[in-house]
Amino acid sequence: MVDLVAKSPHSGLLPLSAGQLTLTEAAPAFVSSIQARQGKSSALAKALQASHGLTLPEVGKVTAATDHRLLWFGTDQYLLIGAAPAAPSLSEFAALTDQGDAWAVMHLVGAGAAEVLARHCPLDLRTERFGIGQTARAPLADMPAIITPIAQGFEIMVLQSLSRTAVHHLHQAMLSLAAQASLI
Amino acid sequence: MRIDCPNCGSRDRREFQYLGAAVLMDRPAPDAGEQAFVEYVYFRENPAGAHRELWLHEMGCRSWIVAERNMGTHEFASTRLAADVKRGAK
The missing domain is CATH 3.30.70.1520 (Heterotetrameric sarcosine oxidase)
Known part of the structure; x- marks a missing residue:
């Protein structure tokens, strides 16, 4: 029998960081x-x-x-x-x-997490409107996603088949905002 | 354009998908006859004012919504979950 190697949805893609922000994989067991x-x-x-x-x-x-x-x-x-x-x-x-094999889960954490997410998600992400204890299904770029506020950031869930696209969009936004911050 | 999802609140129109007039919810009885089904499948009003129609909150909570929209101004007068409309009608 061939011994197959289990890969997580973001293996080889995450973690990433830019400026004060990190994007990491969270792989819930269930x-x-x-x-x-x-x-x-x-x-x-x-x-x-x-x-x-x-x-x-x-x-x-x-x-x-x-x-x-x-x-x-x-x-x-x-x-x-x-x-x-x-x-x-x-x-x-x-x-x-x-749905364990359906969703890919990431954590976007750090100062400016809401600004990064706002580049691709039309939700009102201000803490007073969307804080811990809340969750929303909303678009992330052109993908259906689940956005849940966590400490200092957001948990972002997308379908596993879209994980590479989601990481690309978020990483580009992270780099762009980090570059802007370095100019100030 | 913003649409008030009864679950999610005010959301962007791009999260929603339009299906058509809400008469789709009133399927005739199986023995209603050909004419009733021809009207159900093909005949639609095209009012210059209020129109009851179905929207799917596709990128959000995936609920079907019955909305009343003014075809002239695109103003939404009301939005309700289609499930509530259907159960309320029973």
């Missing part, structure tokens, strides 16, 4: 979508509380435990990151889909 079955949202909320200690996030919000998080992902749809979903107890109320 990413799963949880789509509540029709009319089962409140039952799902109870099951999630029991199995993962998480409440269902409101629209555009994140709920977090120590090592796993739940992102609002759409109407009655959530993304569980960092832990495998407790299948038997949740699947009664929700459709569970493993």
Whole structure:
């Protein structure tokens, strides 16, 4: 049997840095979508509380435990990151889909992270409007992305097939802003 | 042009995809007859004023939205989740 080498979505691409900014790969062990079955949202909320200690996030919000998080992902749809979903107890109320091989996750951190992201994402990224505890699905350049504020920056998720393009766009913006800053 | 997504708030029009008139949601019963289906599939109003239509928040929350837009001014009078409209109608 050939022993295949597992590669992460950003292997060979990240980490990158420019000025005070770093772009690093975050490879969560599990990413799963949880789509509540029709009319089962409140039952799902109870099951999630029991199995993962998480409440269902409101629209555009994140709920977090120590090592796993739940992102609002759409109407009655959530993304569980960092832990495998407790299948038997949740699947009664929700459709569970493993998305671990779908999303590539990066962290853009440092002073000016919002300015870099603003080059490619039309969200209002000011901390008072979009801070920790919130999340949004929004375009990154021409790619659908999930943007979540983290300490001193943003977690950016794009589809794995688009990871090279996303890194290219973000790195160009990082270099451009670092070059501007060096002139001041 | 900005569109108010009932989930995500005010977002750029480029995040959305237009499908067409919201009459698409009112599919005739299977036994409604040929004429009803011809009208459902092919016949559309083209008003110079308010128009109910379907938009998909494709680059955002991926919800279908029923919007009322003025065809003359592009002003949006209202936006609602299509799922809510459908369930409310039942």
